[in-house]
Amino acid sequence: MADLDFRDEQHFLDTPLGGWLLRHRRSMIVGSQLSLVVFSYIFSFLLRFDFDLMSNNQWPLYTMLKTLPLILILRAVAFYIWDLYRGWWRYVGMEDLLDIIKAVGISSLAFTAIVMFVFHASYPRSVFLIDTFICISFIGGIRFLLRAVREYTKLPPRALSKNVLIYGAREIGIEILKEIRANPHLHLHVIGFIDDFEAKKGFKIHGVPVLGGREELSQILTRYGIDEIIIASRTIKARELRGFVERFQDSGLRFRIIPAVRDILGGEVSIKNLRDVDVEDLLGREAVQLDTELIRQTFSGKRVLITGAGGSIGSEIARQVAALFPARLLLLERNENNLFYIHWELARRWHTVPILPVVGDAGDAQLVQSLMADEKPDIILHAAAYKHVPLMETNAVAATLNNIRATRTLAEMAARQGVERFVLISTDKAVRPQNVMGRTKRLAEGITQGLARRGGKTRFLAVRFGNVLASEGSVIPLFRRQIAEGGPVTVTHPEMTRYFMTIPEAVQLVMQAAAMGEGGEIFVLEMGEPVRILDLARNLIKLSGFEPDRDIEIEFVGLRPGEKLKEQLWDDAEGIGPTSHDKIRMVRRTQPFAADFDQRLVELIALAEQGAEAEVRRKLRDLAGPPAETARKIKPHETVDESPPDMTG
Structure with missing residues (x-):
């Protein structure tokens, strides 16, 4: 879409005549408008006296000439007060017309008062009204006429x-x-x-x-x-x-x-x-109704720490928290470029909010301890995590360190420091987990629940939701890239479905859940109906101006290691219940981990720190669920066993 421009005007103004008109524009506007005032006044007398100003011993002509300077002065002053000597007439609108009515009306009232009550002069009273209407018509009409001429003569063929x-x-x-x-x-x-x-x-x-x-x-x-x-x-x-x-x-x-x-x-x-x-418009839902007062009371004036602040979810959390004017906003992010851009954006938009960008790993115990001791956050929103399912299948050590060790380090420090609220951003992959990423997030949920059961000042809670539209590395940006390259668009299975939510909506509900939480809850965001990935691919191809299977091929590649055909937001064994917000539900009961969960978690983290990939993968299966499918690709029409896992360890 071309921006508004003034190329035609600029071309004319580059000429000598155009330059002269521009230099004398204000004088010409003043002169033309006052000329219209004079003409309007004379025309009003002509109408009143049937175009005969010489009758009655030339009294109409004498009265008109005697009062003309007064009406001219009053109109000139009123036009100046209402700023009618500026502006491009070709862009005149209703606001300009109202200003004209005000300027002419007030100057007419002033003229009437002076003539009738100051000079006590004999004056044809109907001229007051006739001149007012004619003057408004002339001053306003000429402007709207110029606009009409421009709009209807400049139309392209x-x-x-x-x-x-x-x-x-x-x-x-x-x-x-x-x-x-x-x-x-x-x-x-x-x-x-x-x-x-x-x-x-x-x-x-x-x-x-x-x-x-x-x-x-x-x-x-x-x-x-x-x-x-x-x-x-x-x-x-x-x-x-x-x-x-x-x-x-x-x-x-x-x-x-x-x-x-x-x-x-x-x-x-x-x-x-x-x-x-775009496809986001087709998948979007009704605007979320929030308890804005509760959210404001929770975050305004507080010291808030956001981990993973440079990621898709973390950066949106940072925006929405900044808009609530916290006492201090702490941004922890390991990617320096992402941190630089979100800090720059926030500092520009909310320049009164004190912001501290911190480059580092949320699992770095020394860094976290120092940050907690120096900054004393009131609320921690933990969004830092590895999330790519197939990638984490071959990087179990990295997933464990980033998703489990970092959560444990932060959460235990939060408990020791007496932080008010600790919110873990979780995922639907944690339900009946059959992949490394889902298991790490399920164990992270277990960490927050375990700390919540210990009691103490800190309210620990988790918020679980599905895929967010257009987040970094998600399916929509990948499809767009494949379409831009001419295809094919790769879909794992014709019947694969996923839950989707926009990033702002997901974060709004995270904020709402954080404000509602009393401690120990796992909140589940209402994600609407699951979307078939094949339909998503077809819609995106069509919205890009192509025809699926004709211009852009769709290729089925089979399920990758760790993937499921359908995701769930809760396990049937957990049960789900309502909350005070219609878009947020709460897991009623969670299946307990083994009594020695904490000790086995320490062993898992120790193995990850040693880089024992195979042992870490085995330990994750033991702690958080049964083995995933074999590493081979599942064929497009092959079914997958999705039986419930044993969560008892």
């Missing part, structure tokens, strides 16, 4: 323009229409609006008809040859949008959307914010 429909005949859609008309270089021609409110059908908005609703869209597309649909509705739900887009994807239409207003800096709707409808 219809053959070069794309025919556009705007879905949503309300404020956002109307603003988009105005911007398209004001910028002919965009080469867009708005054919009409579509809106599901039946009563609007047949009406015109700024001369553009409301053609009907979604049910009539097929006929509208055929009749008018539409090239693009702009979604300009705050109320359309993701499921409706998905059905809307999928219904017409094969027609070659381009779909663009205005992001949610809360996601637009400053909340202003502009055509510059338009973007193509």
